[in-house]
Amino acid sequence: GQNIDQPTEMTATEGAIVQINCTYQTSGFNGLFWYQQHAGEAPTFLSYNVLDGLEEKGRFSSFLSRSKGYSYLLLKELQMKDSASYLCAVRSGPYVDKLSFGAGTTVTVRA
Amino acid sequence: DAGVTQSPTHLIKTRGQQVTLRCSPKSGHDTVSWYQQALGQGPQFIFQYYEEEERQRGNFPDRFSGHQFPNYSSELNVNALLLGDSALYLCASSLEGRLLAEAFFGQGTRLTVV
Numbered sequence: 001g002q003n004i005d006q007p008t009e010m011t012a013t014e015g016a017i018v019q020i021n022c023t024y025q026t027s028g029f030n031g032l033f034w035y036q037q038h039a040g041e042a043p044t045f046l047s048y049n050v051l052d053g054l055e056e057k058g059r060f061s062s063f064l065s066r067s068k069g070y071s072y073l074l075l076k077e078l079q080m081k082d083s084a085s086y087l088c089a090v091r092s093g094p095y096v097d098k099l100s101f102g103a104g105t106t107v108t109v110r111a
Numbered sequence: 112d113a114g115v116t117q118s119p120t121h122l123i124k125t126r127g128q129q130v131t132l133r134c135s136p137k138s139g140h141d142t143v144s145w146y147q148q149a150l151g152q153g154p155q156f157i158f159q160y161y162e163e164e165e166r167q168r169g170n171f172p173d174r175f176s177g178h179q180f181p182n183y184s185s186e187l188n189v190n191a192l193l194l195g196d197s198a199l200y201l202c203a204s205s206l207e208g209r210l211l212a213e214a215f216f217g218q219g220t221r222l223t224v225v
Contacts, residue, residue, distance in 0.1 A: 045214075087153050087154075098167055099154070104153050
C-alpha cells in the first residue's frame with residue numbers, strides 16, 4: 001500500500017519562507033511530484049524529483065531523499081497568491097501518471 | 112492548446128441515479144487517468160485508460176466504470192450513486208512512454224449527490 005504524510009496546515013507571513021515536508025512509504029517509486037491547488041480548482045504542477053537532491057525553479061525548490069523516503073517543498077518570498085493547498089504525490093509506476101497523493105498541506109500567507 | 116477539458120463543471124444528482132462525466136485530454140496525449148478528490152483530501156486514483164482499455168484500477172467498486180474513445184477522450188460512469196460519491200472528479204492526461212512527463216489535470220467536475 002501507499003502511505004504519504006504531510007502536515008495539514010501551515011501559516012506564514014508575506015515575504016517569508018515556508019518548508020512543507022512529505023514522508024512516504026510506497027510499493028515502488030518512480031518519482032515525486034508537488035502540485036499546487038487553489039480552492040475549487042485543479043492541481044497545477046510545481047516540481048518533480050526522481051533523483052536525490054534539490055531542484056530549484058524560481059521561488060519554489062523541491063528536495064528528495066529516496067533512502068529516507070522524504071521530500072520537502074520550499075516556498076521563498078511568499079506572496080498572498082501562494083495561499084493554497086500543496087499536494088505531495090508519488091508515482092509508483094510502472095505507468096506514467098498513476099499518482100498516490102498525500103492529503104495536502106494548506107498554506108495561509110498573512111500580510 | 113486547450114489543455115485538459117472536463118464537462119460538466121458542476122452536477123447535482125440524487126442517490127441511486129447514474130452519472131457520466133467527460134474528459135478531453137491535452138492535445139497529443141494518449142493516456143487518461145481519473146481521480147476522485149473528497150473535500151479536504153488528496154486525489155485518489157480511480158483508473159487509467161490507454162489504447163481504449165482500462166489498464167490499471169484503484170480501490171473503487173465496480174459501480175465506477177469508464178471508457179476511452181479512438182480520439183483519446185474518456186468518460187467516467189458511476190452507477191447507483193451514494194452520498195459518499197460527492198467529490199471533485201479530476202481527469203489527468205499524459206503521453207505514454209514519457210517517463211519524466213507530468214500529468215496535466217483538468218479543472219474537474221464537482222459532483223454533489225443529494
